[in-house]
Amino acid sequence: MDLFSSLYIASSRPHNPSKAHYKYKDKLDKASKALNTMDSFLTLLAYSCLLLFPIAVFFCCKATWPSPTLPPGPIRLPIIGNLHQLGEHPHRSLRLLSEKYGSLMSLKLGCIPTIIVSSPEMACEILKTQDLIFCTRPPLVAYKRYSYGGRDIAFSPYSELWRQLRRISMLEVFSAKRVQAFQTIRGEEVNTLVRTLLRQSSSGPVNLSEMSFCLFNNITAREIFGRRISGDGDCTSSKYHHLLSEMMFLLGGFILGDFFPSLEWLDVLTGTRARLERSFRGMDEFLEEEIEKHMHGGGSRDDFIGVLLRLKKDLSLGFSLTRDHIKGIAMNVFIAGSDTSASTLEWGMTELIRNPIVLKKAQDEVRGLLGNKGKVEEDDVQQLRYLKLIIKEVLRLHPPGPLLIPHECMQDCKITGYNIPKKTRAYINVWAISRDPRYWQDAEAFIPERFEDNDINFKGQHFEFLPFGSGRRICPGMSLGVIAVELALANILYRFNWGLPDGMSKEDIDMEEQFGLVIRRKSPLILVATPTSLDA
Numbered sequence: 001m002d003l004f005s006s007l008y009i010a011s012s013r014p015h016n017p018s019k020a021h022y023k024y025k026d027k028l029d030k031a032s033k034a035l036n037t038m039d040s041f042l043t044l045l046a047y048s049c050l051l052l053f054p055i056a057v058f059f060c061c062k063a064t065w066p067s068p069t070l071p072p073g074p075i076r077l078p079i080i081g082n083l084h085q086l087g088e089h090p091h092r093s094l095r096l097l098s099e100k101y102g103s104l105m106s107l108k109l110g111c112i113p114t115i116i117v118s119s120p121e122m123a124c125e126i127l128k129t130q131d132l133i134f135c136t137r138p139p140l141v142a143y144k145r146y147s148y149g150g151r152d153i154a155f156s157p158y159s160e161l162w163r164q165l166r167r168i169s170m171l172e173v174f175s176a177k178r179v180q181a182f183q184t185i186r187g188e189e190v191n192t193l194v195r196t197l198l199r200q201s202s203s204g205p206v207n208l209s210e211m212s213f214c215l216f217n218n219i220t221a222r223e224i225f226g227r228r229i230s231g232d233g234d235c236t237s238s239k240y241h242h243l244l245s246e247m248m249f250l251l252g253g254f255i256l257g258d259f260f261p262s263l264e265w266l267d268v269l270t271g272t273r274a275r276l277e278r279s280f281r282g283m284d285e286f287l288e289e290e291i292e293k294h295m296h297g298g299g300s301r302d303d304f305i306g307v308l309l310r311l312k313k314d315l316s317l318g319f320s321l322t323r324d325h326i327k328g329i330a331m332n333v334f335i336a337g338s339d340t341s342a343s344t345l346e347w348g349m350t351e352l353i354r355n356p357i358v359l360k361k362a363q364d365e366v367r368g369l370l371g372n373k374g375k376v377e378e379d380d381v382q383q384l385r386y387l388k389l390i391i392k393e394v395l396r397l398h399p400p401g402p403l404l405i406p407h408e409c410m411q412d413c414k415i416t417g418y419n420i421p422k423k424t425r426a427y428i429n430v431w432a433i434s435r436d437p438r439y440w441q442d443a444e445a446f447i448p449e450r451f452e453d454n455d456i457n458f459k460g461q462h463f464e465f466l467p468f469g470s471g472r473r474i475c476p477g478m479s480l481g482v483i484a485v486e487l488a489l490a491n492i493l494y495r496f497n498w499g500l501p502d503g504m505s506k507e508d509i510d511m512e513e514q515f516g517l518v519i520r521r522k523s524p525l526i527l528v529a530t531p532t533s534l535d536a
């Protein structure tokens, strides 16, 4: 993502444009026709400010190297610093830079001092040894809005309130008891996926990316609100797909004000703020409706909203849980629970199709264990050793959050003798770490067997493998996410044979990533699913 990505955010078309927007856009279109190169006059204005001003300043001030007391890093341009070096896939560009400047690298992104961590040792330093100093979040524009001004778990700064929210969520929302209680939901939704695949596969290739998203979106919605959000018996489209994609994009999309706090007004001018507000309002209205339904006897006492509304009345909590806290937590789970798991399933199937020997071994395992049973249940999954190795390998090569959610340093500190000033932003490049040939043999290859004879897991103690992060901010939904992905993958491998559409070979599979807070495939995964003899 380069410096102008935020302008792209501003100029790309919103998903749910209002009538007013079209009217406004018509006028701009006339202007842009005349200009013939820009999407809108406002964008042109913003480009001008951003291009001409730095160029002018460039001639007045020099590029600088980071001071010797900071970790090494590339030379910084005036104004934009190293923003231009992020590229379209920041995790990849940052890996290349860190090969030159080291596993603790210093950058300046706009006005923001930043460190990039690219080795297990440095990740351990930030997420374990100095976790208490680094466990806050930077006050990014979208984080502030989507967290109801710091009233959620994922995007709020570290504080006593955050600790309380995280504590009660761990006990009541993400607990082992709750994971167990949602077993039926996962089973029913995976059955719906299988039924949808049976129906759709008879008329041609299926869009597995769309179905993955829909599956996890419905599982998450039932966990939070007690109801599905797709049509009955359907696993092809989710009413909130566009809204969630929009939110994911804005959360990972590098908004201008996040790098130039004094230029936040440009985000208003370019329309990014309005776009953020529109998506926030869309989600807020939905959450309000669901809370109202629960308060008037709808919903279940055991879904997340039911549990949180009960806790709201609990005077022994030690703090008062407000409606905004409930909406903040629900929004986190809705956002964090769908795309992450969908990404794991779609990359998992992508790798399996590219690696037919692994695919066959996984199918032999599940079919050997299940015989003619008809469907895989969660108890069966515990015996699928090879399938679990596959999930680990998918998370190693395709961690859904390649840079985690950014952390920020709360006070001046030192790492390996270098000064890290207070408010330095920290990106942990877990994508680069889990592909580092110093720690992984044949690091770019998909080899689930590499996890066979060792105890490396993703629970945050092995710093060479951190798909869920580590320390105080480690993903609290790990168990909910992993069991759902395992169950879905086991069932679709058991019930279907998989192949590529006619005329395609595995070399033709598009591996391009769409960067955002969560990395999904850029193009949907389209596969041919052939039901096995069980369904003949």
Ligand code: HEM
Pocket (backbone or CB within 6 Å): 153, 154, 155, 166, 332, 333, 336, 337, 338, 340, 341, 344, 399, 400, 401, 404, 405, 406, 467, 468, 469, 470, 472, 473, 474, 475, 476, 477, 478, 480, 481, 482, 485
């Ligand atoms: C394969 C599935 C998943 C993966 C790979 C994943 C990964 C992550 C990562 C990398 C983080 C950021 C950690 C950091 O910043 O240090 C995170 C945070 C979080 N995840 Fe997940 N996640 C998954 C599924 C889920 C699910 C299913 C839920 C909810 C049901 C969830 C809820 C959260 C929340 C609330 C946070 C914020 C934690 C905090 O800031 O304290 N995640 N996740």
